[in-house]
Amino acid sequence: MEITDPTPAERRVLEAFPRGDRLDFRTGPGDDPALGADWGPERTVRARLLRSLLLDGRRLDGEVAALRIAGARIVGPLELQGATIDCTVSFLACHFDRPPLLFGAQVRRWYLGQCVLPALHAGTLRTEGDLVLSDARIRGQVRLAGARIGGALFLKRARIGPVPPPSGDEPDLGSALQLNQIAVERDLVADGLRVQGETRLTGGAVTGTLRLNDAVLDHRGGTALEATTLTTGADLHAMRLTALGRVNLRGVQIPGQLNLAHARLANPGGVALRAGSITVGELWLREAERIQGSLTLRRAQLDLLHIAPETWPDQVRLDGLSYHSLDPHEPADRRLPVLERDTDGYVPYAYEQLTAAYRSIGDDAGARVVQLAKQRRHRGTLPWYGRLWGHLQDATVGYGFRPTRAAAWLLSLLLAGSLAYGLHPPEPYKTGEAPEFNAPFYALDLLLPIIDFGQERAYAPAGVLQWLSYGLIAAGWVLATTIAAGVTRAVSRQ
Structure with missing residues (x-):
């Protein structure tokens, strides 16, 4: 598409693109892209011009073309569905008045750091390198379902939602952050992420570490994090995570740590953490707040379970939970009340696992206390004689x-x-x-x-x-x- 009437700002973009120069339209350190709707033509670039550049822009021999723009207002939809982009694209602190459309696109590296967007539609996106959304503010949905990220995915300190309810005939597409079936070749880094609405990671695969330290996932009364059958190659770090709503980790496979130290998990009246059938090296809930809502660990397989007695909620489901070590070491009398909170009633296997944990560290007295408690609990299931x-x-x-x-x-x-x-x-x-x-x-x-x-x-x-x-x-x-x-x-x- 040929642009015949470029504005002064667009002329600068046309000149910078073939050489890969960076353009910075910002006026000072206090320049806020959230106010970008009021920026004038001197900072405004039409999305259709950017599309024309990325698909068929002029190249120079001996130069590496790239689109690098900071502090600009992007007007109109950036429509790149199914496109192949052979250059780096970087938007820093830009304001988009329409969601970028990247469904099925293939790109090298895409950067949207500190940008303000109404939404991002990039399902089945393919990238050769990193996808960066750090410090972005996105009022609507972020759709990355089925994306294949050849590098790392960065969502550090990003703000997503709240997603407005559907209007008229518009369908309700559910979650605010859609990462289901995503594949990330390196790390998924989302420290400090804030999401108002559901975050979906169902069936995702992260080759490296998934990081949600200091994240806040707020979907009260619903599901804050849906990550069933998620797999990682290393750890899932969610230290100081705040999850207001259900966290569903059923069937996840994490060879290293699932670290929820200092976390706050709250879903009063419902399931706060569902982690049944997981296979995890170490599950850490060290110094986490008392869980508000029920906790399910049925058929979970762990090498180490680190949870203090005061962290357990009032309702648990532990049938089939297997672990080799239990930290921190506490007297058996402090651990036993948890087994009495099992909503499935008397679960003999839970007592046997706790007994084995005490015997593995040589605490035979603690093991005897657990076995005695098991016999007393079993007694309540017998007839009167x-x-x-x-x-x-x-x-x-x-x-x-x-x-x-x-x-x-x-x-x-x-x-x-x-x-x-x-x-x-x-x-x-x-x-x-x-x-x-x-x-x-x-x-x-x-x-x-x-x-x-x-x-x-x-x-x-x-x-x-x-x-x-x-x-x-x-x-x-x-x-x-x-x-x-x-x-x-x-x-x-x-």
């Missing part, structure tokens, strides 16, 4: 995890029996044939069913002492059974 037997096992030997209780019970019963039969010795069955009566060994004969000192067979208590002997025999059988169960558990644990 099972609960009754469970209470008896708990009171006597703590389901085998409190062996000293058995010794205390045996010693108490032995002392009681020795005292009672010592004060009132029973009569022998056969006078002159019975061995000399010994009250402590008589009580032991009653208490220990597998030991026979000959006392029980030789003497016959009567009255109250006979009922006492029945009680000692029954107590002995209960203690023997529960002790045997405890020993079996101890041997199987070894």
